[in-house]
Amino acid sequence: MASFDTANPYKFEISFHEKWFSVHPVVLSMVAALGLRYSPSNIKFKNLEAKSRHYLKRMGLFDLLKIDSKIEIAEHEPAGRFIPLTTIHDKNSLSAFIEDMIPLLHLEPEKAKPIRYIISELIRNVFEHSKSAIGAVLCAQYYKKSNSIRMGIVDSGVGIRETISSAYPAGNDLDAIKLALTPGVTGTTRRIGGSEQNAGAGLFFIKSIAKVNRDFFMLYSGNSMYKLLKTATDKKVRLYADPLQDKHSSKNNLPCWQGTVVGVDLDLNSKEGFNDLLNLIGNIYSKTIKEKRKQYYRKKARFI
Amino acid sequence: MTTKQQTTIRLFDLVGSLAEDKDAAQKLRRETLMPLVKERHKVILDFKGVEDATQSFIHALLSELIRETEGEALDLIYFKNCNETVKIIINMVVDYMTTV
Numbered sequence: 314m315a316s317f318d319t320a321n322p323y324k325f326e327i328s329f330h331e332k333w334f335s336v337h338p339v340v341l342s343m344v345a346a347l348g349l350r351y352s353p354s355n356i357k358f359k360n361l362e363a364k365s366r367h368y369l370k371r372m373g374l375f376d377l378l379k380i381d382s383k384i385e386i387a388e389h390e391p392a393g394r395f396i397p398l399t400t401i402h403d404k405n406s407l408s409a410f411i412e413d414m415i416p417l418l419h420l421e422p423e424k425a426k427p428i429r430y431i432i433s434e435l436i437r438n439v440f441e442h443s444k445s446a447i448g449a450v451l452c453a454q455y456y457k458k459s460n461s462i463r464m465g466i467v468d469s470g471v472g473i474r475e476t477i478s479s480a481y482p483a484g485n486d487l488d489a490i491k492l493a494l495t496p497g498v499t500g501t502t503r504r505i506g507g508s509e510q511n512a513g514a515g516l517f518f519i520k521s522i523a524k525v526n527r528d529f530f531m532l533y534s535g536n537s538m539y540k541l542l543k544t545a546t547d548k549k550v551r552l553y554a555d556p557l558q559d560k561h562s563s564k565n566n567l568p569c570w571q572g573t574v575v576g577v578d579l580d581l582n583s584k585e586g587f588n589d590l591l592n593l594i595g596n597i598y599s600k601t602i603k604e605k606r607k608q609y610y611r612k613k614a615r616f617i
Numbered sequence: 618m619t620t621k622q623q624t625t626i627r628l629f630d631l632v633g634s635l636a637e638d639k640d641a642a643q644k645l646r647r648e649t650l651m652p653l654v655k656e657r658h659k660v661i662l663d664f665k666g667v668e669d670a671t672q673s674f675i676h677a678l679l680s681e682l683i684r685e686t687e688g689e690a691l692d693l694i695y696f697k698n699c700n701e702t703v704k705i706i707i708n709m710v711v712d713y714m715t716t717v
Binding site for chain 1: 632633634635637638639640643646668669671672673676677680681684701702705706708709710712713714716
Protein backbone atom coordinates (compact mmCIF):
# COMPACT_ATOMS: atom_id res chain seq x y z
CA MET A 314 0.00 0.00 0.00
CA ALA A 315 3.07 2.21 -0.25
CA SER A 316 2.00 3.16 -3.76
CA PHE A 317 -1.22 5.01 -4.16
CA ASP A 318 -1.86 8.22 -5.96
CA THR A 319 -4.89 10.37 -5.35
CA ALA A 320 -3.95 13.11 -7.80
CA ASN A 321 -6.81 12.38 -10.19
CA PRO A 322 -10.07 13.27 -8.45
CA TYR A 323 -12.15 11.68 -11.22
CA LYS A 324 -10.59 8.27 -11.54
CA PHE A 325 -9.78 5.61 -8.98
CA GLU A 326 -8.11 2.52 -10.34
CA ILE A 327 -7.22 -0.47 -8.21
CA SER A 328 -4.89 -3.02 -9.75
CA PHE A 329 -4.02 -6.50 -8.57
CA HIS A 330 -1.61 -9.25 -9.36
CA GLU A 331 -3.46 -11.31 -11.95
CA LYS A 332 -2.94 -14.66 -10.26
CA TRP A 333 -2.92 -14.16 -6.54
CA PHE A 334 -3.10 -11.51 -3.89
CA SER A 335 -3.32 -11.34 -0.15
CA VAL A 336 -4.62 -8.22 1.51
CA HIS A 337 -4.25 -7.27 5.15
CA PRO A 338 -7.51 -5.84 6.54
CA VAL A 339 -5.81 -2.49 7.09
CA VAL A 340 -5.03 -2.27 3.38
CA LEU A 341 -8.57 -3.26 2.53
CA SER A 342 -9.86 -0.54 4.84
CA MET A 343 -7.58 1.97 3.12
CA VAL A 344 -8.79 0.93 -0.33
CA ALA A 345 -12.38 1.29 0.82
CA ALA A 346 -11.74 4.69 2.41
CA LEU A 347 -10.10 5.94 -0.76
CA GLY A 348 -12.86 4.51 -2.92
CA LEU A 349 -15.53 6.26 -0.88
CA ARG A 350 -14.25 9.58 -2.25
CA TYR A 351 -15.27 8.58 -5.77
CA SER A 352 -18.54 7.96 -7.47
CA PRO A 353 -18.94 4.25 -8.32
CA SER A 354 -18.72 4.94 -12.07
CA ASN A 355 -15.22 6.40 -11.61
CA ILE A 356 -13.83 3.32 -9.85
CA LYS A 357 -12.09 0.71 -11.96
CA PHE A 358 -10.63 -2.65 -10.93
CA LYS A 359 -7.69 -3.82 -13.05
CA ASN A 360 -6.61 -7.46 -13.35
CA LEU A 361 -9.26 -8.65 -10.99
CA GLU A 362 -8.93 -12.19 -12.28
CA ALA A 363 -7.30 -13.91 -9.34
CA LYS A 364 -9.33 -16.40 -7.41
CA SER A 365 -8.68 -14.32 -4.33
CA ARG A 366 -11.09 -11.70 -5.72
CA HIS A 367 -13.84 -13.53 -3.92
CA TYR A 368 -12.23 -12.35 -0.71
CA LEU A 369 -12.93 -8.74 -1.67
CA LYS A 370 -16.55 -9.63 -2.35
CA ARG A 371 -16.88 -11.52 0.90
CA MET A 372 -15.37 -8.63 2.87
CA GLY A 373 -17.94 -6.30 1.35
CA LEU A 374 -15.67 -4.02 -0.68
CA PHE A 375 -17.90 -3.86 -3.75
CA ASP A 376 -21.07 -3.40 -1.75
CA LEU A 377 -19.51 -0.57 0.24
CA LEU A 378 -18.38 1.20 -2.92
CA LYS A 379 -21.72 0.45 -4.62
CA ILE A 380 -20.09 -1.46 -7.48
CA ASP A 381 -21.62 -4.41 -9.26
CA SER A 382 -18.63 -6.76 -9.36
CA LYS A 383 -20.49 -9.59 -11.10
CA ILE A 384 -18.72 -11.90 -8.68
CA GLU A 385 -21.00 -14.61 -7.39
CA ILE A 386 -20.17 -16.22 -4.10
CA ALA A 387 -22.02 -18.66 -1.97
CA GLU A 388 -23.01 -17.21 1.35
CA HIS A 389 -20.09 -17.69 3.64
CA GLU A 390 -20.35 -20.47 6.13
CA PRO A 391 -21.49 -19.41 9.58
CA ALA A 392 -18.07 -20.19 11.02
CA GLY A 393 -16.52 -17.50 8.84
CA ARG A 394 -14.59 -15.36 11.23
CA PHE A 395 -14.36 -11.81 10.01
CA ILE A 396 -15.86 -8.38 10.40
CA PRO A 397 -16.68 -7.17 6.88
CA LEU A 398 -15.85 -3.67 5.75
CA THR A 399 -18.00 -1.35 7.76
CA THR A 400 -18.31 2.40 7.98
CA ILE A 401 -19.35 3.94 11.25
CA HIS A 402 -20.69 7.47 11.07
CA ASP A 403 -22.33 7.81 14.44
CA LYS A 404 -20.53 7.44 17.74
CA ASN A 405 -23.83 6.98 19.50
CA SER A 406 -24.21 3.59 17.89
CA LEU A 407 -20.66 2.48 18.60
CA SER A 408 -21.32 0.44 21.75
CA ALA A 409 -24.11 -1.47 20.02
CA PHE A 410 -21.92 -1.99 16.95
CA ILE A 411 -19.14 -3.52 19.03
CA GLU A 412 -21.55 -5.79 20.86
CA ASP A 413 -22.97 -6.98 17.54
CA MET A 414 -19.76 -7.32 15.57
CA ILE A 415 -17.38 -9.01 17.97
CA PRO A 416 -19.39 -12.28 18.01
CA LEU A 417 -18.69 -12.57 14.27
CA LEU A 418 -15.11 -13.43 15.19
CA HIS A 419 -16.26 -16.39 17.31
CA LEU A 420 -13.75 -15.79 20.08
CA GLU A 421 -13.61 -16.95 23.66
CA PRO A 422 -14.65 -14.03 25.91
CA GLU A 423 -11.11 -13.56 27.25
CA LYS A 424 -9.71 -13.32 23.72
CA ALA A 425 -12.45 -10.90 22.64
CA LYS A 426 -11.62 -8.42 25.40
CA PRO A 427 -8.55 -6.78 23.83
CA ILE A 428 -10.24 -6.66 20.45
CA ARG A 429 -13.32 -4.83 21.58
CA TYR A 430 -11.13 -2.57 23.70
CA ILE A 431 -9.01 -1.67 20.66
CA ILE A 432 -11.95 -1.16 18.33
CA SER A 433 -13.72 1.04 20.84
CA GLU A 434 -10.73 3.26 21.56
CA LEU A 435 -9.75 3.65 17.92
CA ILE A 436 -13.21 4.49 16.65
CA ARG A 437 -13.79 6.95 19.50
CA ASN A 438 -10.52 8.60 18.45
CA VAL A 439 -11.90 9.02 14.94
CA PHE A 440 -15.01 10.78 16.17
CA GLU A 441 -13.25 12.92 18.75
CA HIS A 442 -10.23 14.07 16.80
CA SER A 443 -10.31 13.34 13.10
CA LYS A 444 -13.25 15.32 11.63
CA SER A 445 -13.41 12.52 9.06
CA ALA A 446 -16.14 13.07 6.49
CA ILE A 447 -16.56 9.33 5.96
CA GLY A 448 -16.43 8.46 9.66
CA ALA A 449 -14.42 5.33 10.44
CA VAL A 450 -13.86 2.44 8.06
CA LEU A 451 -12.86 -0.88 9.53
CA CYS A 452 -12.64 -4.58 8.95
CA ALA A 453 -11.03 -7.55 10.68
CA GLN A 454 -10.17 -11.09 9.78
CA TYR A 455 -9.31 -14.24 11.70
CA TYR A 456 -6.36 -16.22 10.27
CA LYS A 457 -6.58 -19.88 11.11
CA LYS A 458 -2.99 -20.79 10.27
CA SER A 459 -1.49 -18.27 12.66
CA ASN A 460 -4.49 -18.26 15.01
CA SER A 461 -4.51 -14.49 14.92
CA ILE A 462 -6.82 -11.58 14.28
CA ARG A 463 -5.76 -8.76 12.00
CA MET A 464 -7.69 -5.54 11.86
CA GLY A 465 -7.58 -2.15 10.23
CA ILE A 466 -9.32 1.09 11.21
CA VAL A 467 -9.03 4.07 8.92
CA ASP A 468 -10.33 7.61 8.62
CA SER A 469 -9.96 10.38 6.09
CA GLY A 470 -9.82 13.24 8.54
CA VAL A 471 -7.30 15.91 9.46
CA GLY A 472 -4.56 13.48 10.49
CA ILE A 473 -2.45 13.14 13.61
CA ARG A 474 -0.18 16.12 12.99
CA GLU A 475 -2.99 18.65 12.91
CA THR A 476 -4.65 17.11 15.96
CA ILE A 477 -1.55 16.84 18.12
CA SER A 478 -0.25 20.26 17.05
CA SER A 479 -3.06 21.94 18.99
CA ALA A 480 -1.06 21.21 22.13
CA TYR A 481 2.41 20.05 21.07
CA PRO A 482 4.63 21.31 18.27
CA ALA A 483 5.24 18.59 15.71
CA GLY A 484 7.75 19.37 12.97
CA ASN A 485 6.52 16.65 10.65
CA ASP A 486 4.09 13.75 10.47
CA LEU A 487 6.52 11.27 12.01
CA ASP A 488 7.16 13.55 14.99
CA ALA A 489 3.40 13.84 15.42
CA ILE A 490 2.96 10.06 15.33
CA LYS A 491 5.68 9.61 17.95
CA LEU A 492 4.01 12.18 20.18
CA ALA A 493 0.62 10.49 19.75
CA LEU A 494 2.14 7.20 20.94
CA THR A 495 3.70 8.76 24.02
CA PRO A 496 1.71 8.28 27.25
CA GLY A 497 0.10 11.44 28.54
CA VAL A 498 0.32 13.32 25.25
CA THR A 499 -3.01 14.45 23.82
CA GLY A 500 -3.89 17.11 21.30
CA THR A 501 -6.49 18.54 23.65
CA THR A 502 -4.24 19.89 26.42
CA ARG A 503 -0.71 20.03 27.77
CA ARG A 504 -2.00 19.59 31.31
CA ILE A 505 -0.45 16.62 33.10
CA GLY A 506 -3.13 13.97 33.53
CA GLY A 507 -4.91 15.20 30.40
CA SER A 508 -8.22 16.96 29.96
CA GLU A 509 -11.51 15.84 31.44
CA GLN A 510 -12.11 13.73 28.31
CA ASN A 511 -8.63 12.70 27.20
CA ALA A 512 -5.66 11.29 29.03
CA GLY A 513 -3.40 10.70 26.05
CA ALA A 514 -3.43 7.00 26.74
CA GLY A 515 -5.41 5.41 23.91
CA LEU A 516 -2.77 4.79 21.25
CA PHE A 517 -0.11 3.97 23.84
CA PHE A 518 -2.42 1.30 25.28
CA ILE A 519 -3.14 -0.19 21.87
CA LYS A 520 0.50 -0.24 20.82
CA SER A 521 1.32 -1.83 24.18
CA ILE A 522 -1.37 -4.50 23.83
CA ALA A 523 0.25 -5.46 20.52
CA LYS A 524 3.71 -5.37 22.05
CA VAL A 525 2.87 -7.57 25.03
CA ASN A 526 1.32 -10.06 22.61
CA ARG A 527 4.49 -9.83 20.46
CA ASP A 528 2.43 -8.59 17.53
CA PHE A 529 2.52 -5.90 14.88
CA PHE A 530 1.01 -2.47 15.24
CA MET A 531 1.07 0.17 12.52
CA LEU A 532 0.15 3.84 12.54
CA TYR A 533 0.15 5.83 9.30
CA SER A 534 -0.80 9.47 8.90
CA GLY A 535 0.25 12.13 6.42
CA ASN A 536 3.53 11.06 4.83
CA SER A 537 4.69 8.94 7.73
CA MET A 538 4.28 5.52 9.19
CA TYR A 539 5.41 3.93 12.43
CA LYS A 540 5.43 0.15 12.63
CA LEU A 541 5.98 -1.73 15.86
CA LEU A 542 7.86 -4.91 15.04
CA LYS A 543 7.33 -8.23 16.74
CA THR A 544 9.31 -8.96 19.89
CA ALA A 545 11.10 -12.28 19.47
CA THR A 546 9.74 -15.07 21.65
CA ASP A 547 13.12 -15.59 23.34
CA LYS A 548 13.19 -11.96 24.46
CA LYS A 549 11.42 -10.48 27.44
CA VAL A 550 8.78 -7.88 26.55
CA ARG A 551 9.54 -4.48 27.99
CA LEU A 552 7.19 -1.54 27.63
CA TYR A 553 8.61 1.91 27.03
CA ALA A 554 7.01 5.32 27.25
CA ASP A 555 9.15 6.43 24.34
CA PRO A 556 7.97 4.67 21.15
CA LEU A 557 11.44 5.06 19.66
CA GLN A 558 12.80 2.62 22.25
CA ASP A 559 10.51 -0.11 20.93
CA LYS A 560 11.77 -2.28 18.11
CA HIS A 561 10.16 -0.52 15.18
CA SER A 562 10.52 0.73 11.65
CA SER A 563 9.39 4.08 10.35
CA LYS A 564 9.09 5.94 7.08
CA ASN A 565 8.43 9.57 6.35
CA ASN A 566 8.32 9.65 2.58
CA LEU A 567 5.15 7.73 1.85
CA PRO A 568 2.24 8.94 -0.28
CA CYS A 569 0.23 11.35 1.82
CA TRP A 570 -2.64 9.70 3.65
CA GLN A 571 -5.10 12.43 4.50
CA GLY A 572 -6.28 11.08 7.82
CA THR A 573 -5.12 8.24 10.02
CA VAL A 574 -4.63 4.52 9.48
CA VAL A 575 -4.19 1.98 12.25
CA GLY A 576 -3.43 -1.69 11.74
CA VAL A 577 -3.16 -4.19 14.55
CA ASP A 578 -2.44 -7.93 14.61
CA LEU A 579 -3.33 -9.96 17.67
CA ASP A 580 -2.00 -13.45 18.25
CA LEU A 581 -4.65 -15.53 19.97
CA ASN A 582 -2.06 -18.04 21.18
CA SER A 583 -0.78 -15.51 23.65
CA LYS A 584 -0.90 -16.77 27.21
CA GLU A 585 -1.01 -13.27 28.65
CA GLY A 586 -4.40 -12.63 30.25
CA PHE A 587 -6.09 -9.31 29.51
CA ASN A 588 -6.03 -8.23 33.15
CA ASP A 589 -2.30 -8.93 33.48
CA LEU A 590 -1.78 -7.00 30.31
CA LEU A 591 -3.81 -4.03 31.57
CA ASN A 592 -1.89 -4.05 34.84
CA LEU A 593 1.40 -4.01 33.02
CA ILE A 594 0.43 -1.22 30.64
CA GLY A 595 -1.31 0.79 33.36
CA ASN A 596 1.79 0.67 35.54
CA ILE A 597 3.98 2.11 32.80
CA TYR A 598 1.39 4.75 31.98
CA SER A 599 0.99 5.81 35.63
CA LYS A 600 4.75 5.81 36.16
CA THR A 601 5.22 8.10 33.16
CA ILE A 602 2.55 10.53 34.35
CA LYS A 603 4.03 10.59 37.85
CA GLU A 604 7.47 11.30 36.43
CA LYS A 605 6.06 14.21 34.45
CA ARG A 606 4.38 15.55 37.58
CA LYS A 607 7.58 15.24 39.57
CA GLN A 608 9.49 17.14 36.93
CA TYR A 609 6.81 19.82 36.88
CA TYR A 610 6.75 20.30 40.65
CA ARG A 611 10.53 20.23 40.81
CA LYS A 612 10.55 23.56 39.04
CA LYS A 613 11.42 26.47 41.26
CA ALA A 614 11.32 30.23 40.97
CA ARG A 615 14.62 31.62 39.81
CA PHE A 616 15.65 34.95 41.30
CA ILE A 617 18.25 37.03 39.56
CA MET B 618 -31.97 4.94 43.79
CA THR B 619 -31.49 7.66 46.36
CA THR B 620 -31.78 7.40 50.09
CA LYS B 621 -31.34 10.34 52.42
CA GLN B 622 -27.64 10.71 51.80
CA GLN B 623 -26.79 7.85 49.48
CA THR B 624 -27.36 7.36 45.78
CA THR B 625 -26.78 4.17 43.86
CA ILE B 626 -26.10 4.41 40.14
CA ARG B 627 -26.28 1.23 38.07
CA LEU B 628 -23.79 1.61 35.26
CA PHE B 629 -25.15 -1.32 33.25
CA ASP B 630 -28.44 0.53 32.78
CA LEU B 631 -26.54 3.44 31.27
CA VAL B 632 -23.78 1.84 29.22
CA GLY B 633 -24.42 -1.89 28.95
CA SER B 634 -21.78 -4.57 29.42
CA LEU B 635 -18.97 -2.60 27.80
CA ALA B 636 -18.39 0.73 29.51
CA GLU B 637 -16.77 2.63 26.66
CA ASP B 638 -19.09 5.55 25.87
CA LYS B 639 -17.13 8.56 27.08
CA ASP B 640 -19.99 10.92 26.36
CA ALA B 641 -22.20 8.92 28.68
CA ALA B 642 -19.44 9.01 31.30
CA GLN B 643 -19.08 12.76 30.98
CA LYS B 644 -22.83 13.30 31.21
CA LEU B 645 -23.04 11.13 34.30
CA ARG B 646 -20.17 12.97 35.94
CA ARG B 647 -21.39 16.46 35.14
CA GLU B 648 -25.09 16.01 35.73
CA THR B 649 -25.16 13.51 38.57
CA LEU B 650 -21.86 12.73 40.25
CA MET B 651 -20.43 16.19 40.60
CA PRO B 652 -23.58 17.76 42.13
CA LEU B 653 -23.90 14.84 44.56
CA VAL B 654 -20.27 14.98 45.60
CA LYS B 655 -20.46 18.73 46.08
CA GLU B 656 -23.38 18.16 48.44
CA ARG B 657 -21.27 15.50 50.18
CA HIS B 658 -23.66 12.68 49.35
CA LYS B 659 -22.34 9.17 49.36
CA VAL B 660 -22.52 7.65 45.85
CA ILE B 661 -22.39 3.97 44.99
CA LEU B 662 -21.35 3.21 41.43
CA ASP B 663 -22.68 -0.28 40.86
CA PHE B 664 -20.87 -2.05 38.01
CA LYS B 665 -22.94 -5.22 38.16
CA GLY B 666 -23.25 -6.61 34.62
CA VAL B 667 -20.44 -4.44 33.27
CA GLU B 668 -17.88 -6.87 31.86
CA ASP B 669 -15.31 -4.41 30.57
CA ALA B 670 -14.46 -0.76 30.78
CA THR B 671 -12.00 1.27 28.76
CA GLN B 672 -9.48 3.54 30.38
CA SER B 673 -11.04 6.40 28.38
CA PHE B 674 -14.44 5.77 29.91
CA ILE B 675 -13.18 5.65 33.49
CA HIS B 676 -10.98 8.68 32.87
CA ALA B 677 -13.98 10.64 31.56
CA LEU B 678 -16.00 9.50 34.56
CA LEU B 679 -13.53 10.19 37.35
CA SER B 680 -10.52 12.30 36.44
CA GLU B 681 -12.14 15.71 36.60
CA LEU B 682 -14.03 14.77 39.76
CA ILE B 683 -10.77 13.82 41.42
CA ARG B 684 -9.01 16.92 40.15
CA GLU B 685 -11.75 19.37 41.08
CA THR B 686 -12.28 17.98 44.56
CA GLU B 687 -8.55 17.38 45.11
CA GLY B 688 -9.27 13.73 45.69
CA GLU B 689 -12.11 14.23 48.16
CA ALA B 690 -14.56 12.64 45.72
CA LEU B 691 -12.89 9.31 46.44
CA ASP B 692 -14.05 9.54 50.06
CA LEU B 693 -17.64 9.72 48.88
CA ILE B 694 -17.75 7.38 45.89
CA TYR B 695 -17.84 3.62 46.40
CA PHE B 696 -17.33 1.14 43.56
CA LYS B 697 -19.54 -1.92 43.83
CA ASN B 698 -19.64 -5.25 41.97
CA CYS B 699 -16.56 -4.50 39.89
CA ASN B 700 -14.93 -7.44 38.21
CA GLU B 701 -11.14 -7.64 38.08
CA THR B 702 -10.83 -5.82 34.74
CA VAL B 703 -12.96 -2.90 35.87
CA LYS B 704 -11.09 -2.74 39.20
CA ILE B 705 -7.74 -2.57 37.42
CA ILE B 706 -8.87 0.29 35.22
CA ILE B 707 -10.42 2.25 38.08
CA ASN B 708 -7.29 1.79 40.18
CA MET B 709 -5.13 2.88 37.26
CA VAL B 710 -7.04 6.14 36.74
CA VAL B 711 -7.15 6.87 40.47
CA ASP B 712 -3.44 6.15 40.69
CA TYR B 713 -2.34 8.55 37.99
CA MET B 714 -4.80 11.24 39.06
CA THR B 715 -3.87 11.23 42.72
CA THR B 716 -0.13 10.75 42.95
CA VAL B 717 2.07 13.81 42.98
